[in-house]
Amino acid sequence: MTPATPRRRGRPSRTESADTPAARDRILAAAREEFSERGYDKTSVRGIAKAAGVDSALVHHYFGTKEQVFEAAITLSFAPAMEAPRTVEEGPLDGVGERLTRFIFGVWENPATRKPLLAIVRSAVNNEAAAAVFRRIIVTQVLRRIADRLDVPDAELRAELAAAQLVGIAMLRYVIKVEPLASADPEQIIKRVAPVVQAHLTGPGL
Amino acid sequence: MTPATPRRRGRPSRTESADTPAARDRILAAAREEFSERGYDKTSVRGIAKAAGVDSALVHHYFGTKEQVFEAAITLSFAPAMEAPRTVEEGPLDGVGERLTRFIFGVWENPATRKPLLAIVRSAVNNEAAAAVFRRIIVTQVLRRIADRLDVPDAELRAELAAAQLVGIAMLRYVIKVEPLASADPEQIIKRVAPVVQAHLTGPGL
Incomplete structure (x- = not known):
């Protein structure tokens, strides 16, 4: 149903993007977009990380499990x-x-x-x-x-x-x-x- | 999410199963089961036909499009x-x-x-x-x-x-x-x- 959303290719370099409050916000924005477009089942932490241009590890670092990323995303929505x-x-x-x-x-x-x-x-x-x-x-x-x-x-x-x-x-x-x-x-x-x-x-x- | 449901392998022979009211009922039962287990998006006429042990053409013959099979199935539900x-x-x-x-x-x-x-x-x-x-x-x-x-x-x-x-x-x-x-x-x-x-x-x- 939902067509695959285009993903960003060029990742920002580690030094300017990772492990900063800005990266956290970017992950949260990507998570909202992914959950909203694909639904809970079809969204993965890896997909969120990719859309935010960070490693999956950073998503886990800030939010924990997929369920916890979802909680943060819907709290915002x-x-x-x-x-x-x-x-x-x-x-x-x-x-x-x-x-x-x-x-x-x-x-x-x-x-x-x-x-x-x-x-x-x-x-x-x-x-x-x-x-x-x-x-x-x-x-x-x-x-x-x-x-x-x-x-x-x-x-x-x-x-x-x-x-x-x-x-x-x-x-x-x-x-x-x-x-x-x-x-x-x-x-x-x-x-x-x-x-x-x-x-x-x-x-x-x- | 929903695990793939086991499909029947051996198709009943054409003569005893196809194009009869019993085949129609079997298609409808399979359609309800498929839509219910997989949801509308992931259900296909081909999958319904396979589960009912008939050709897709027979599903179209009795019900028309996927949307029309869905209508028949939910009317029953x-x-x-x-x-x-x-x-x-x-x-x-x-x-x-x-x-x-x-x-x-x-x-x-x-x-x-x-x-x-x-x-x-x-x-x-x-x-x-x-x-x-x-x-x-x-x-x-x-x-x-x-x-x-x-x-x-x-x-x-x-x-x-x-x-x-x-x-x-x-x-x-x-x-x-x-x-x-x-x-x-x-x-x-x-x-x-x-x-x-x-x-x-x-x-x-x-």
């Missing part, structure tokens, strides 16, 4: 979504449904932040190791922080049910692209979804 | 979920949220019906042609039929927002497996999700 808990924290609880829904839509509607998110979803759906990394990040960086703000016993389940509504809309609107949802005005969807997110987070317990 | 509109049709509209939620949970909780659904999701997330086939089936066989029962102008969007809640839970519970959602008692989730599905389908318009 996922960074915009990781701001979600802040929208929950900064304001009254009774407006949390709309703030959170609006924020998540902003991340998905922007092609620059949508593309890396889609790449993470693809990898996580296809590979158990990638799913485990994604799960750890989404739970510790996003869901648990939202749950903490709620301060009720079933807060984590509430946060996950709210997230499920938003994840499902992302799947149907941006991945499967069912109409009319895929072309609907974001404001129209936010109006219908915000009360659901609010109800999951702060509605009466059952 | 998706058959249990296609009963969902019936649960909407058979009963009063004010209990539709619970009936539909309970039905979809039944399909996902049963490993025999969950496995083929997961395979469809994986293929659709990774390949645009597979996504297009999935989209057509889910819209025409499920969402539109549910929308018809609602008989309001924004019925299709309502059906899709309700589906989004259920799809998102499937993603987080069965694919990404976030806790506590992944291990929660289905009844506990149904209690919280049924009112959301009900509100999307029959709540006040906005």
